[in-house]
Amino acid sequence: MPTRYAQRMAKVQPSAIGELLALGADPSIISFGGGYPDATLFPAAQLDAVFHEIIQKPGGASMQYAPSNGLPRLRDQIAGLMTADGMSCTADDVLILQGSQQGLDFAARMLIDPGDVIITEDPTFLGALIAFEPSQPRYAVVPVDAEGMQTDRLEAILTANPRAKMIYTVPDFQNPTGVTLSLARRKQLIALANRYDLIVLEDTPYRHIRFTGENLPTLKSLDTEGRVIHLCSFSKVLVPGLRIGWAVASPDILACMGLLKVAADTQTSTLNMAAASLFLDRYDLAAHIATLRAAYSAKKEAMLDAIRQHLPQDITATDPEGGLFTWLTFSEGFDTTDFMRRVALPQARVAYVPGATFFPLTPRANHARLNFSSPSLDAIRTGIAALGKALYANH
Ligand SMILES: Cc1ncc(COP(=O)(O)O)c(C=O)c1O
Structure with missing residues (x-):
């Protein structure tokens, strides 16, 4: 049939x-x-120890349901990490996700009607296209060179695509090219997002794995109008099997993503959130x-x-x-x-x-x-x- x-x-x-x-x-x-x-x-040994400890703890809290937007302690710890990275925020500004991949899915579902345009780097992260596809977007693409997305080409693309709603970028050590968006282009991207009323989806799973050169400010830290959804993840810096990522965004956007979180999976695994939280307490992530x-x-x-x-x-x-x-x-x-x-x-x-x-x-x-x-x-x-x-x- x-x-x-x-x-x-x-x-x-x-x-x-x-x-x-x-x-x-x-x-x-x-x-x-x-x-x-x-x-x-x-x-592995540290994760073994923290999982053991949270499971043994009387009351079974780590095995219980948890708030859908994430364990308050973990949200607070992540807000601390984000603040240290130049994005001053509190636990209320953080939504815990099932990996940052879930943030890609939510962003598209929240913003994109069939035929709306998502602007991406060309080439871009395949997993993002996979997450966006069920929302039936059209794409407009911006070529990438050694300094990342060529933002000087962006304005013409925006003029040609009035249904552009969201711009997706991996500014740090991009997947697949490895290139990093320069500071001047970061500023230009934010200025254009403001002018053309776009949401910027900033995806940064590799940001903290820098070998040489200076850290550049995140797009979120340059955001003056609450337009940037910043995604990050423990997958590359701790273990991907925990499936813990997060979004930092303005209160209205975060509330909307929080509703999609309830619809999608109620919450991220309490055990994994509690383990990540205790790992951060007990060990030195940096x-x-x-x-x-x-x-x-x-x-x-x-x-x-x-x-x-x-x-x-x-x-x-x-x-x-x-x-x-x-x-x-x-x-x-x-x-x-x-x-x-x-x-x-x-x-x-x-x-x-x-x-x-x-x-x-x-x-x-x-x-x-x-x-x-x-x-x-x-x-x-x-x-x-x-x-x-x-x-x-x-x-
Ligand atoms: C650019 C980019 N975004 C998001 C993800 C998804 O990562 P996570 O494991 O946090 O869902 C990946 C994974 O490879 C990635 O390369």
């Missing part, structure tokens, strides 16, 4: 490269594909993040060294100041999806994410996203050398 699905499901389709990425999960393949943190650096920074920075250097040494000279790689990814650009006409299927997986035994999938409107085939946080240093060197060999053999 054919099911009469709602229209919003029309574009909710499995990823065209899902089958290719599934092949990358084969343990005999070196994967630069997923956006995974390094599991060997998970603070010190843990410093360890991650050092490790990922060394891995990035190893990957870029190997790329310089082994890949054909016409292939360029971004040199991110933080985060988890570098972005390769091959010569025009090179198709990274086809190469992965025919050569990289079966011969080089290496996986990456073909770049075409990150472009909302017009896929460009000559890019690839490489993750350096998850593979070991050895795997990075071996994998890039194998990729280089395969590229020379098939160039």
